[in-house]
Amino acid sequence: MLDNILSILIFFPALAAMFGFVIHKDSARAYGISVAFIELALSLLLWFSFDSNASGMQFMEQLPLVPAFGINYILGVDGISLFIIILASFFTLIGIASLTETKNVKNMIITLLFLQMTMVGVFAALDAIVFYVFWELSLVPMLYIIGAWGGPLRIYASIKFFLYTFTGSLVMLVGMLFMAYFYYQATGVWSFAILDWYRLILPETFQLWLFGAFFVGFAIKVPMFPFHTWLPYAHGQAPTIGSVILAAILLKMGTYAFIRFSLPMFPDASVFFMFPIAIIAIIMIIYTAMVAYAQEDIKQVVAYSSVSHMGVIILGTFALNVEGITGSIFLMIAHGVVSGALFLLVGVIYDRRHTKMMSEFGGLASVMPRYATIFGLMLMASVGMPLTINFVGEFLSLLGFYKQSHILTLLAGAAIIVGAIYMLAAYKKMFFGKVTNEKNRNLPDVNKRELLALIPLSIITIWLGVYPKPILEPINNSVESIVQLMHDKSITEEAKSRIPNLIEGIEITKTSTQGAH
Amino acid sequence: MELYLYLALFSPLAGSLFAALFGASPKTIVAGVVPSVLLFVSFVSSTILLLHILSGGDAVHVEMMTWMATGNLYIPFGFVVDQVSVTMMMVVTIVSTIVHVYSIGYMDHDKGFNRFFSYLSAFVFSMMVLVMSDNFAGLFIGWEGVGLCSWLLIGFWYEKESATWAANEAFIMNRIADLGMLIGIFLVYWNTGTLQYDKAFAEMQHLDTAILAWMGIFLFIGAMGKSAQFPLHTWLADAMEGPTPVSALIHAATMVTAGVYLVVRANPLYDLIPHVGLFIASLGAFVALFAASMALVNRDMKRIIAYSTLSQLGYMFVAAGLGAYWVALFHLMAHAFFKALLFLGAGNVMHAMHNELDPFKMGGLRKVMKGTFIMMTLASVALAGIYPLAGFWSKDLILEVAMIEHHYIIYSVLLFTAGLTAFYSFRLVALVFHGEERYKLFGVHPHEAYKFMLIAMSPLLILAIIAGAFKMTYFEMVTQVLPATEYHIHSALTYWIMTIGTQLFVILAIAYAYKKYQVAKEDPAMEKRLCYKILINQYYIPYFYEEYLVKPYRELSTIFWKQVDMKIVDATVDGIAKTIYATGEKTREMQSGNLSTMLKWMVAGTVGLLSLAVVFGLAARYSDEIKVFLSGLGV
């Protein structure tokens, strides 16, 4: 079973979703929870059988798909993808368990299970086309979730989300085809296997162009400034569950892809574009934080805060050293947990009042103390309080980038200031002061079902903030191998000096069977 | 010894968590007593550790577990109890135990009683982490932790707009400084490869001065925020919105001194960069005077004490900046005792006066509040630096340091400030405890605080009086890790002139304060003066921040959202989509449905192709001629 655990992880939810069509709609939620629970158990099994000390790919699977064109169904996980997969199954469970939608629950559950398949698929795929398949396919369930259960502007939002990301990823697809073509020219064989691509050393100009093509796809997905405007709409209109999954997992696809594709494949281009991207990241951090501060809708605050945090993740990624990249991967998980929790929290209040405008609230701390406490915890995690999960990632990302540029890190470090400003302002508006709105006077505090989702998240937030080692270590090992690979592959002097040389002679590119030629 | 270390460190956390269990339930006295007891445990453990150190034991160093490890970075949860940190631990645990016990009475009628103790103990835990950590990252944990607790406690009465505003202000302003601190930490890491104090400081001896200067500056920026140095000082006065025990513990005795502690802790670094030290000293002297001046006219009891704290922090930075780290630490300790006492006394007064803060509305309280009166007066005497109380020993030492290091400007500023300090302290005492009983006009019936509160305060009183006696023991202890410069004026005559002169100057100031405010009367003439206006408006700095930083930030944010994000970035994206769509709408007319038109399109297409073909064909056939022609044209 362990040999095929990744395939099982991917297709079990899909199969379950198919069976789900038969389930009676009143039992759909129980069914969904059971399936998601099994999936989470499987993903934990994956973790426990994962060898933390190995840096390469594990649980590799390979099946020919279109061998004539070098497309194979290749799966594998390393420390980078492992935890995002677990996060995905975890959030699907949490999401289904805390689902409050009453309309068409069955369709929602089935859609979520399909979405889970695509999410796990993206992070487990080691073939560019298989990756692309899941990457694109993930848009469809999300489109449906936003479009069918969303707010008044849901159709605009969902189409914008879909088309924007779709456009970007098509450009990325062209990039992938070029990459495969270059591989073909170099070796005489078509291959879309990522591990094969890792071994290809491209001239700098090619790297720059390909980096650009991939960048378009990833940047829109992340989303990076100025491609971010679909996100506030998507979040603003999506139902709670949609926002949670979107923020926690789907956005991570972009940043993950940077680490999986851009860095190891185009080390010189990564160095070349490091500063422009860092500047974009800084704009994301500061500018979006200011935009978040101006928002009147609490969900938009959280949505824009996501963009701001993604800026830090990007910055850490492009630190191009172990500290920064490890930090950015950790921050992906951290941001997934924290922003997911924040969206759940917004959903809690939305369920009660059916509004997300902050001006409608005020003084909630006295009405809903438990809610205020959990919100406060997540708020503190979001602003990067040490001993919460976010701090580890943020600290390492910034620390990593400091090696590359002092002044830019100083600017990016403003994240901790501007982040505090909008978060505290929002918290003050919602929770502090006297209860002015009569409708808020008798709001019930968080109930058991909501706590069921929020408490595990709170525990993770603290636990991984205090003791990040179980996650940090496997990530670190995989990142070290990637950094070493980048160093070895880079051709320009600039890149050689920017990317640290760790230990001589780590052999990391496990050759797939295609690779023998 | 490790057990005691862990006990000292984690009992406050246990207390906090215990109180948190009752967070949502109505007031229960257990939630106050248990944390206090646990803090006492912490205090006892700290004392045992102190005795261990005093008896010449080695510093206790433990590494609990790994926190972060990636690449070359390795950060453990490591704690060290050495001469410096044990001093701080003693200060923290003594003051906080007292404040806890005091708070049981002070917060008696507050519905957030349980919550309060949870926060307060959490604060103590953070503070302990801050002082006990053996590396910069651990320091930063505590650093941020105390910031968080400060936010929670300033905004404790969250229904008050001013309280929540002040809480956010404090947090954000500290965050600005924390960025500096973070950058300082990054600098340390990338230049020394470690964040452990001992290794990093050892490594720093080989580094370039310029880099060290940057490290020192950035770390000091962090210290400026926590210790509320100019220009990041405004939050401290506003933080007085919090409950008074909080002000005593956090905003007088412990948290605000974290900045001083940082500089003392990083003494090997600052020793290497004396020019940065001089800057720190100058800023400290400036703040000492600057804050004292604002205290002169203020009409809010707690703010007056807060400015006094600020001013004393300036003193500490002068000492630390001039390399007299042990002096700074000594003043820190002495100041913690008398200032906490002063605040707690002020708390009693507030309680008695039903949260009235304007001393002009009090007066004559010494009759009803004898205990408080004595304590506050003595605390003020100590603050003013009258022999033989604690303030004399520590503050006078700082003046001497300035003198000996030949920084006469700093010396004169500090001397002058000492006079101001005495003046405003006794202005307050006079207004509150002497003169007419003005409060009667407001129908208030003041009463003395609970007895156990006064008893709780008494250790502070004792310490405020006798702390000077520990000077030599203390000196011998801390100079094992801090530079052991003894500051003695070489000529005994000068020494006596200076000491007696200072004392006289201070006593004169006290006398003047008594004389002027024995009978409190509004002084409209003075209030019209420009300098009064400047002082009462705190040099217009809060106004400046509000007008030129906060408002523009808010407006810029709105512009970014409504104009840039919506109207430029998003509109561009939508614009592309709309253009494509509009093109479709316009050109669909081509499909008129009329067969004749359709045929015409076909013919037109053919003719178009044909003409292109002809042009191309001609060009190909006559390419030679064309070349000749073109060359004739000079192309």
Next chain:
Amino acid sequence: MLEPVNVSLESLNLMTLSPMLIPIIGALMIIVVDLFKSGLDKTLYVMLSLLFLVMDFGAILESAGAFAQNGTIMGIFDVMLIDGLAILSQLIIVGASMLFIPLALTSKRFHEFSYPEFFALFLFMISGFQFMVATDNLILVFVGLETSSLALYTLIAMHNRDKSFEAAVKYFTMGALAAGFYSFGAMVFYALTGSVEINQIASVLAANKYADIGYVLIGVTFMLASFGFKLSLVPFHTWAPDIYEGASASMAGFMSIVPKIAAFIVAMRIFEFLIHSGVVWLEVILYIFVVVTMTAANIWALVQTDVKRMLAYSSISHAGFVMAAILIGTTQSNSALFLYWALFTFTNLGSFSMLWISRQKHIPAHQSSDHSYNKFAGMVRTAPVAASIMALFMLSLAGIPPFALFWGKLYMIASAVSGGYTVLALIMALNSAIAGYYYLKLIVYMFMLDPVKGADEHVFTNNASLSLRTIIGLAAVGTIFAFIAVNPLLEFITAFVYNSGY
């Protein structure tokens, strides 16, 4: 005295004719059956047609086997040319027809299917297309083209609605003009080379090194105009939306696939040798055609209010996309053409069949046309399975992986990349993004909007019968599981294309 002509039967290679003769025999047989007993049920004719098409398919497979062994076969005085292209395209033509003919078995009665002539004409048309692709001779191409076209006009008209007649007349008239263009183009080539066989034209032109390039271009222009019409390249596309709207949905679906593949093959034969001989003009013009057709059709499809009309524009756009294969002209791109079209067959068959089963006799007030978007509003409520299947076809058309058309697009863009057409590859990719909008629009209507009040809930499967459901099921399965079929298909196609010298 003329010499007696002695031709051995062997050298005629009559076997090359057999695939075309089978549908002709079938057509004649249907007519004969009708002569003996009229008024027989349509199921008989459908099944007869299907039988003959199956035999036809078998015959093509037979020649495929022969091709695989011996390579290209010439027959009947070298008029017939059975190479890989001919076989592949015939497989698609006959295969698609086999899937389309059961669409006649609707549960509602339709005028045209009661005539046996409908099926006879259908079979004639198939053989016409087969002739078109299986020859090198411009005369036979012309005959095949016209046979099939004239049959097709009639089939459209037989739907017996005002719009169908209008469509037929429009198609007919423009077709006649295109026929004129074709014959003029053929005449120019004949005048230049004295031959009407494409390979001979090629060799003669190559021999005199394209001395009369101007005249060649005039010939190419007319050929382009004629095939531009058949392939609906902008601006020769104007017939397509009207004819698709006027024709029945099943016929429209058929038209979007079969005639075009036939035309593609002829275009491939004529234009590729020209491009390879370095006629830059043609390359430029084709480039423009490809880009304009893709983009403009996409943009017009955006603004449509009727799904069938939208699909018409989408078919135009797809044709433009595939036309790129001819422009690129590598083995990979030509294989991509066949792969694309085979996969497109399934998807488009499915989507038009979905429209076909929702065919209404009368248009209710809230609908502006037969298949206007708002007809499908809230479809997921009343017919969830149908809506999901329709959405599946739309996603496939939009190129969402892993559905059928994605693989076609992938391979096509890859061929552009390896052919050196970087910008073209990007334009193709971006066009797919534009196209995403109008396919999504239908999904939005079906899944995210509420049904129009008073709409008939049963309309979506109004016309469904078992055979229609089967066809749709086949199309859906083909669309979903295309990823399994891609590899064998690709290997098969590449081998055939490569061995035909393209």
Next chain:
Amino acid sequence: MIEIGLTHYLVLSTILFAIGLFGVMRRKNLLLLFFATEILLNSVNIAFAAISHYYGDLTGQLFAFFVIAIAASEVAVGLGLLIVWHKRHGNINLDKMSTMRG
């Protein structure tokens, strides 16, 4: 007397073709439109015949025969459609034939 050569035939053919095209564009009457298309095809026939003669090759004439046959069947189909249209609408005007557009 001018020798009538191939060029003349081709020119004639082209002129006729142009006339046909012009007719196709201008005629609003369906029947006349059909005439125009016939002119197109027949103009090509002339050229085919002439070229065939020029090369001494029968293929061209063969082509012409096929064109004639196809033109005839086209007319058959075309007239059929025209009659049905006329029956239903009472006119054969092209401008009346635009219910579908956009």
